[in-house]
Amino acid sequence: MSMKNATKQVLAVLTLFFTFTVSACVHRLEGTGNTSMGIGYVWRYRSGGDIATSPVVAGNVAYIVGSNGEIHAVNISGGEMLWRLALGGGAGGDPDHSQDSLFAGTALGDVYAVDALNGAALWRAVPGISRLSTPTIWGGAVYLGDADGWLYALDGETGVEVWRTNVDGAVRAAPSVSYGVVFVGDASGTVRAIDAGTAKEYWRYEAPGGVVSSPVVEPMGKKRTVIVSDESGSVSLLDAETGEARWLYQGPSGIEAAPVVVETDRGKAVLIAHTDGLVALLRLDRGKPLWETGFVTSFHTAPLVQSGVIYLIDENGDIFALDAAAGEAIWRCHGDAHPYTSPVAAGDLLLFSGADGFLYAITIPDR
Numbered sequence: 001m002s003m004k005n006a007t008k009q010v011l012a013v014l015t016l017f018f019t020f021t022v023s024a025c026v027h028r029l030e031g032t033g034n035t036s037m038g039i040g041y042v043w044r045y046r047s048g049g050d051i052a053t054s055p056v057v058a059g060n061v062a063y064i065v066g067s068n069g070e071i072h073a074v075n076i077s078g079g080e081m082l083w084r085l086a087l088g089g090g091a092g093g094d095p096d097h098s099q100d101s102l103f104a105g106t107a108l109g110d111v112y113a114v115d116a117l118n119g120a121a122l123w124r125a126v127p128g129i130s131r132l133s134t135p136t137i138w139g140g141a142v143y144l145g146d147a148d149g150w151l152y153a154l155d156g157e158t159g160v161e162v163w164r165t166n167v168d169g170a171v172r173a174a175p176s177v178s179y180g181v182v183f184v185g186d187a188s189g190t191v192r193a194i195d196a197g198t199a200k201e202y203w204r205y206e207a208p209g210g211v212v213s214s215p216v217v218e219p220m221g222k223k224r225t226v227i228v229s230d231e232s233g234s235v236s237l238l239d240a241e242t243g244e245a246r247w248l249y250q251g252p253s254g255i256e257a258a259p260v261v262v263e264t265d266r267g268k269a270v271l272i273a274h275t276d277g278l279v280a281l282l283r284l285d286r287g288k289p290l291w292e293t294g295f296v297t298s299f300h301t302a303p304l305v306q307s308g309v310i311y312l313i314d315e316n317g318d319i320f321a322l323d324a325a326a327g328e329a330i331w332r333c334h335g336d337a338h339p340y341t342s343p344v345a346a347g348d349l350l351l352f353s354g355a356d357g358f359l360y361a362i363t364i365p366d367r
Contacts, residue, residue, distance in 0.1 A: 040363040042349060043079030047072055051353040052091035054301070054341040058116065062344070062351055064359055065091040069106055073119060074359060076346050083119030087112050093134030093174065098156070105132025105144050113159060125159035127152045138177035139196060145171020151184055153196070163199040167192060169210065173258065178217040178240070183226050185211025191228050193243060203243030208232040208250070213258040213302070218268070220284060227270055229255035235272055237287060247287035252276055257302035257342070262324055266290065273299035273312055281327060291327035295320070301342040306364070313337045317355050
């Protein structure tokens with residue numbers, strides 16, 4: 001049987017399966033104790049506006065940023081607000097946490113460092129005037145890019161600019177840093193390896209499509225590799241030292257979220273979700289699919305893998321759970337999650353930002 005016919009059969013089976021699934025995570029979350037297929041409401045937190053980011057978890061605290069730029073710190077045990085702080089502009093991306101500090105960029109080009117314990121602002125920097133990406137913290141510095149094509153390095157203690165360098169297109173996702181090298185992709189499709197201390201460029205790679213997600217640095221044997229997905233639907237595995245492509249997988253539609261590395265019984269694999277609803281698991285060493293499963297929907301954010309289960313949020317705000325080993329559907333939750341955010345695990349809870357402005361916590365059901 002051809003891969004095309006097999007995919008069509010999977011689509012038909014899954015469509016039938018999900019037609020008769022009666023799980024509603026959010027629409028029935030009006031009171032505690034409600035469960036459906038083992039999915040239980042624990043709490044929800046009202047942010048007072050739209051939530052623009054995925055939750056960021058550190059210890060027993062979840063951090064979210066509203067579209068108005070307000071940061072909220074929420075106690076994961078009970079869903080109570082610990083503190084909140086209004087920034088000077090809308091969210092530029094998910095915040096990043098390092099030790100006792102939280103770092104966030106805004107849509108206006110500001111970067112804030114905030115005390116993660118009490119919400120006190122530590123410093124504010126204004127490196128540019130356009131929307132900033134999610135920051136990455138490494139070696140005491142803050143790395144992030146903006147929509148005008150600039151990549152910045154700021155001192156993590158003071159916010160003082162260390163360097164900046166121009167790239168070809170908008171930087172929409174967090175850079176990745178490993179062993180003193182910054183790996184960053186831009187919307188024009190160029191991926192660069194840049195020295196974290198001096199901004200010296202080591203190499204560049206031209207992906208088939210625009211890169212709007214973070215490169216993923218992953219060891220493979222004695223070598224380090226860089227996994228890059230792009231808007232053409234391709235995934236490239238690059239040598240981290242040279243930028244040389246080891247393999248290229250071409251999918252049927254765009255990929256807007258970063259790949260996720262998964263451990264399988266056949267070694268490491270790369271999990272990707274396409275905008276046409278195809279989810280695929282590729283061998284890290286060869287780029288060949290271990291499985292491909294199609295859904296009649298669209299995915300725009302990174303999946304979460306927890307205890308052998310894949311969790312994804314689709315364009316309608318529904319949450320999907322798949323078996324990571326085989327790609328088979330376990331359950332689908334007809335919810336109201338924000339379609340451009342990712343779910344996050346916190347112990348035995350699943351946290352997700354709602355399109356209605358709530359942060360939700362549900363129990364992760366048994367398989």
